[in-house]
Amino acid sequence: MFSATIQYFLIAFGTLVSLYRLRDLLRSPRQPAKWALWCGILSLTLAMTCGPNITSFLPPDANFAIQHIFILGSFLAVEVFFWLSISERGHDWRSGRWHISVLVALTIAMLLAFAVSVVLEKPDFLHLDYQHQPWALATVLLYNGGLAVAMVAIALLARRWSRIADKPWLRRGLSTLTIACWFTMVYAAHHATFVVLPALEIQPPYSTDIEIVPIALGVILGLAGVTMPAWGPRLSALRQWTRYRRSARRLEPLWAAFCAAYPDIRLPVTPPSWDAEFLLHRRVIEIWDGRSRIRHLLDPDVARRAFETGDRHGLRGDELAASVEAALWHDALQRRHHQDTASHTGHALAAPATGNNLAAAVTFLEHVAHHFAQHPTPAVDSRARVRRHDAMVEDGGHV
Template sequence: MHDLIYGVGALAGWIAFTYKLNHLRQDWTNSALRAMVAAFGFSAVAFTLTVGPVYQPIDAALGVPNLAKLFIHSFMVLFSVCVLQLLAFWQYPAPQARHRARVYWAVGLVVVATMSALIAVAPIHDRSTIHFWKTHAGETLLFWYLVMFLVALSAGLLAIAYRSWHFAGLTARMPWMRRGLRLTALGAVLSFGYCACRGGYLILISADVRVEPLVDIAQPFASLGQIVFFAGLTMPGWGPKTRVDQLSAYRALEPLWSALHDAFPGIALHSAAEGDSAAVGDVNYRLYRRMVEIWDGYLALRPYLPAPAASSGPDEPAASDDAARSIIEGLRNRQEGYEPAVVPPTRPPSVRDSELEWLVDVSRSFARLKARDLDHA
């Protein structure tokens, strides 16, 4: 049963790794995507090494019994580091995300180095055993080795759960990303069930009480949690838009976004001074960000719009040509110093099925009408 449970987790890891590696080949400069692929790779290798028919021959080839366990536990710590790095690139400007990533990696590598030192001097290298926890958890050095592993992994998983759930609340206009982030949070909580069971076992061991079923109960939490994790992190790519469609829509929004951004630079979620926005997240996030900034620019422009357009909200869109003409006139009014009208502040609705398509149509109409105005100037 041990090999079956972890084998399923390994298979899911390699499927997720292969799936996202194909995306990475198309967008190698994407820092968030690189972190995701690395996370999937660390997890897949860790689960694969846990399977007995793989673990035992590797131990034999290394010539140091139980050394493969260090690789398994280290890769799981690094897995959590990579996911935290991924979420940082989704949530923060590129320089801030890189700083956070360096901190995560520094802490993770210190943990791995300390674990390596503890297992190197522990008296466990005379015989190999698949029942590592049940056999060695009661030995002093291995007890603290396992405590450090669980504390590091638990901290990473709980941070991932919190940040994923919190960030999901900021992606209301991207339902597939929102669902994926919430599923990622659920996967982190399920994976934490592994830490809770094994941690409870260590606490009881310290009280000279052995409840070995806790070791076995932890296994399904680990495998199921990782499967849910993989599903959540890949879910944004399952949506109705393909990456080609998303890139096309992202580029189509450029004329409207540029005009509103030039008029109201404050709408930028990440300023140019904070780094290259293309490095923040993948195309799902960049498209979502551009939509948010367009709506914020539209709301800032409302006091300068012609009266009928200013009185209608984004949830009551006009035809794309009419909306584009209103925006052009509003930008002209603002540039010429017209006195802005008093418009009650409102927010656009959080979700509308045709929102992206309508914005793309408006942006294309905006570009066409602006070009026509220049020709007639």
């Protein structure tokens, strides 16, 4: 029951991956290397559908032959993918032809041994007697040999190209494919052991059921590895979007406080919900615009006291500067709220240096927002005032 569940899961996973890759290929079909890779994924998925759990309507010998042809064919297609990719980049791929030639030769030899076994031995391929059916034994050993040759070749190729790949997700995908190949090699060694030992009248020391583990790991990691360059960048984009949204949320109390005091600093175009980077840029621009509006209200005495307090608490560098800015901004916004407009232009405080990129500015403002939130809450909730301003603008009113 457990092995059947794993088989159905692998089939579903392989089908999804095949359809995902086919969609990309149909958009740009003139890519022979990627077509070879897709054929390998499809062939491996079809191989997993062969077995007594699904294709019970086929004779066991037909199931055996079809499944093993599909498996070796899938690995042959992956090797062709590598060599086509190499030739497309101007590299000489002839040095690797022997890998493909050996795999093809072993596949042909396996089919010949299978045909002889069916004619002469008429074995039950669900319960092979390796001790008395030498052609069936040869069939399985040739299959294991082809599997081992393919896995070594693909692992070496994937490992070699992962070291020089210039794209992070391509490098990760090739490394994952390498690991998948070694899990499959574990299965090949296990399978060969359970073929040779019974033929020598030796009882294997462990159950054959454990082979489902390296098979499942090899298939899942292999399919994930060959498709990782396609879906990996989308995952990175989603992670970056999440980071932008989280940073915008952290800056929101600070931004809302400035917008409540100076509603006109809000830019007219509302960022779309999907464009988190644009939203974060807006937050940063509007906060610094708000800071320029309160520049004449920044009190040097507040800055000095905030510096001394932060220094006593062990704050240094940007963290100390952020603490001072938070105290200055909070004091200035409070005075703005209470209509205290006494100017300190004679002692204007310059804006702190935060770098010339979005990441540096956001990091500094997040520190400021953290310290800003530790000050007493203003008498009027700034976010409520922003919401009232938005409602008035939507109704055509004036602020």
